[in-house]
Amino acid sequence: MENAIPSLAWFIALSPSERLEFVAQVVAGLKRIDPQFAAASNLWRRGKSARLVTAGGRQAAVHLMVADQRLLRALLSRVEAGTVDFEPGRAVGVDGEVPAMVASLGVGMLVVREMRGELMLAATTSPGVAVPVGLAVGHPSPFPPPGEGFIATLFEGQIHLVGGYLGLRRREIQAARCAKVTLGLMQVSPGLLLVGLRWPGLLVGWADLPFALAVEPPSRRRWPAPSVGGDAMVVASLVDLADNRVRALRTLRLSPTFGRELHRIMDEQMDSLEGYDRAAYVAEVDSVRRRLPTPADVGAVMTVVEVAQDA
Secondary structure, eight states: OEEOOOOHHHHHTSOHHHHHHHHHHHHHHHHHHOTTOTTHHHHHHTTOOOEEEEETTEEEEEEEEEOSHHHHHHHHHHHHHTOOOEEEEEEEETTEEEEEEEEEOSSSEEEEEEETTEEEEEEESSOEEEOOTTOOTTSBOSSOOSSSEEEEEEETTEEEEEEEESSOOHHHHHHHHHSOOEEEEEEEETTEEEEEEEOTTTOSSEEEEEEOGGGSOGGGOOOOOOOGGGOEEEEEEEEETTTTEEEEEEEEEEOHHHHHHHHHHHHHHHHTGGGOOHHHHHHHHHHHHHHOOSHHHHHHTOSEEEEOEEO
């Protein structure tokens, strides 16, 4: 059997069935040394949870941490049902934000990342943030903005804010990375959401970002159930239109209050897909912008307003 240096890239290269087999073997390996999973977290801290498992014709030493019994039951149920479906994302830990693969457990998530030179699987309620494949600072943006300003689009069930400007200056890039971001929501109709955005250093006052699932590509129209705790997660990127390269990238967290309102609006949009088209979208956006001609007007109609936290 060929040994592999444990890496996230190695895990990503596995097929979905091989990933499932891999997770099942990790769970079985830990169960042999901790039959009731009572000490899973302590075993990880003592460095004793590493198991040599085989997947994709290779072997790797990995660790598993389960935060509590509810997550354990969800993980075991998903493994047994064969419904551990991973997507690219990022994990937030003591060493900052790092690439990861993230799978929903319903009551939490399973995050696979590299840690201490080995693979770490953590069943947790801490957020793993889905980030579009290929979206990274310095790389071409997979979502080229149509012109200067911000747009709201959707990727893997998360709102993605994309800002595009020509010839970005250092202070603008710094503002994109560090300035406080304020978001607001206003439901225009069952088919249209108006996202309000304040971003000092990039915008003067409020900007209006219309969003409708009906005009998103069908392949991206996926809106999952609310996350554990109800928090909403938003990905934001800043793109230089001179070369279409990402200059700043942030993941933002909004409170359960914001998340509940966002999910309510998006659920209504899912129910309205068949009766709402691009012509209706264009007409409604034109009407809204005639009614809200100034940034102050946009801010005044927001029904939920919140300063986002960096995830």
